[in-house]
Amino acid sequence: MEPILIAFALAVVAWLLVVGDLVRRHRPAWHWYLTGYPVAAWRVASTWRRVALLNDLAVSRLPARTLVGHLLVKGDPVRPVAPRISFPRATRMGLTVVVRLHAGQTPATYMQAADALVHAWKVHAVRVTSPERGLVLLTATATDPLLRPGLASAPAELLSALIGALETGGAWVMNLRLVPHWLIAGATRSGKSTLLARVITQLAPQPVALVGIDCKGGMELGLFADRLSALATSRREAVAVLTALVV
Known part of the structure; x- marks a missing residue:
């Protein structure tokens, strides 16, 4: 009977591994809630005090002192105290932790x-924000959202462009009706032209007029000349196009 039980146990383990791999690839959110999140939450709870001590997040409190006659009697030795944290709360592909700051x-x-937290918790990234005074919100992302962005579920609206993925894995939508003016700035090779091309290709199928002003001689927007309603490639042409738009 023992060989049969061993074979049965191995078959069950193999079946669980296969099912787990299928769930991880096709339903990453389910896999995260069932296995990834409990492990990550345990890492956060078990490593928090050590990480806080090593990264100067803990505060040393002075010992209690009592004056007895002319003698100063000291209490317990100085001990660093890590900030209090909330229980890790699961998100779709990560978790959040609220930290209550010490005074000062x-x-x-x-x-x-943040980098130390990434390595201690074995996650892809940790973002630090402060929703209100005295509190810090740590948002951990389990995996790189660009690997499985899931952009197909993003809503298609007029004057809206699906740009990419947010750090949460959701869709990053640029809605020009909500925010009509954008300034895209960055260093060379930081992705400005790629972002601009994405916006144009997203707006191209929509019933809108697209006017381009490219004072580099059309080097950036010349590829989209067939779709653009007007394209200015010099300062003189830019003045003429802007004047026509104002009129």
Whole structure:
């Protein structure tokens, strides 16, 4: 009977591994809630005090002192105290932790410790924000959202462009009706032209007029000349196009 039980146990383990791999690939959110989140929450709870001590997030409290006659009697030795944290709350592909700051602490210290939290919790990234005074919100992302962005579920609206994925894995939508003016700035090769091309290709199928002003001689927007309602490639042409738009 023992060989049969061993074979049965191995078959069950193999079946669980196969099913787990299928769930991980086709239903990553389910896999995260069932296995990833409990493990990550345990890591957060078990490593928090050590990470806080190593990254100067803990505060040493002075010992109690009592004056007895002319003698100063000291209490317990100085011990660093880590900030209090909430229980890790699961998100779709990560978790969030609320930290209550010690007096005198600022979120800047936690921003510097973000990389240490990534390695301690074995996640892809940790974002630090401060929703209100005295609190810090740590948002951990389990995996790179660009691997499985899931952009197909993004709503298609007029004057809206689906740009990419947010750090949460959701869709990043640029809605020009809500925010009509955008300034895209960045260093060379930081992705400005790629972002602009994405906006144009997303707006191209929509019944809208697209006017381009490219004072590089059309080097950036010349590829989209067939779709653009007007394209200015010099300052003189830009003045003429802007004047026509105003009229």
